Each structure stands twice: as C-alpha cells, then as structure tokens.
Amino acid sequence: MSAITLSGEGSVAGIAGLLRDEIVNSGLSCELVGSVSRGSGEYRVETMVFEKYYMRAGNRASLTVVVSGAGNRVTVDAIGSGGGQGPVFRFSWGAEDSFAETVADILRPHGFR
Numbered sequence: 001m002s003a004i005t006l007s008g009e010g011s012v013a014g015i016a017g018l019l020r021d022e023i024v025n026s027g028l029s030c031e032l033v034g035s036v037s038r039g040s041g042e043y044r045v046e047t048m049v050f051e052k053y054y055m056r057a058g059n060r061a062s063l064t065v066v067v068s069g070a071g072n073r074v075t076v077d078a079i080g081s082g083g084g085q086g087p088v089f090r091f092s093w094g095a096e097d098s099f100a101e102t103v104a105d106i107l108r109p110h111g112f113r
Contacts, residue, residue: 008112
C-alpha cells in the first residue's frame with residue numbers, strides 16, 4: 001500500500017475532473033471503475049477508484065482518490081494498493097507506489113504540496 005496527501009487551491013469539482021481525465025489518460029490499461037460525489041453546504045467530497053494493469057509486474061493495481069474541501073482549499077488523498085503478487089508473501093514490484101505517485105505528478109504543477 002502507498003498513500004499520499006496533497007493540499008492546494010481550486011475547486012473540488014475542478015481538481016477531481018482534472019485528476020479523472022489525467023489518470024485515465026496515464027495508460028492504455030487504466031480505467032475509472034467507480035466514483036461517488038457528496039456534499040453538505042460548502043463542503044464537497046469526490047471519491048474515485050481506478051484500476052490499472054501493469055505488464056512488467058503482470059498484475060493490477062488499484063488507486064483510490066478522495067478530493068475534499070470547502071471554498072478554494074482542497075485536500076487530495078490517494079491510496080494505491082493491490083500491486084503485489086502471490087497469495088502468501090504479497091511480494092510487490094512497486095506498482096501501487098507508481099500509481100499513487102501519478103496523482104502527485106498531476107497536481108504539483110498546479111501548486112499542490
């Protein structure tokens with residue numbers, strides 16, 4: 001498992017849309033498998049789950065992204081998992097780390113830290 005948290009400015013819907021488009025376009029085998037939008041008042045939350053097949057490791061990895069915030073303050077949490085092989089040893093080639101880092105690569109040029 002690999003987890004990252006970044007904060008920055010923008011709208012929850014705008015940042016979620018940017019991530020949705022860029023993550024899906026990050027590889028031929030990458031897809032959005034589900035999403036949920038919630039809110040109360042000014043506070044919004046967008047949750048998205050992606051899957052990607054990694055040929056080099058011969059496995060699929062999952063990426064869960066939660067975009068939350070109010071006003072123009074946004075926090076993004078990304079958790080990559082499922083990149084391991086084997087039922088007992090759970091050996092990982094690092095696919096989940098790579099998948100989670102995609103979020104940071106997309107957001108850092110937009111001022112997220």
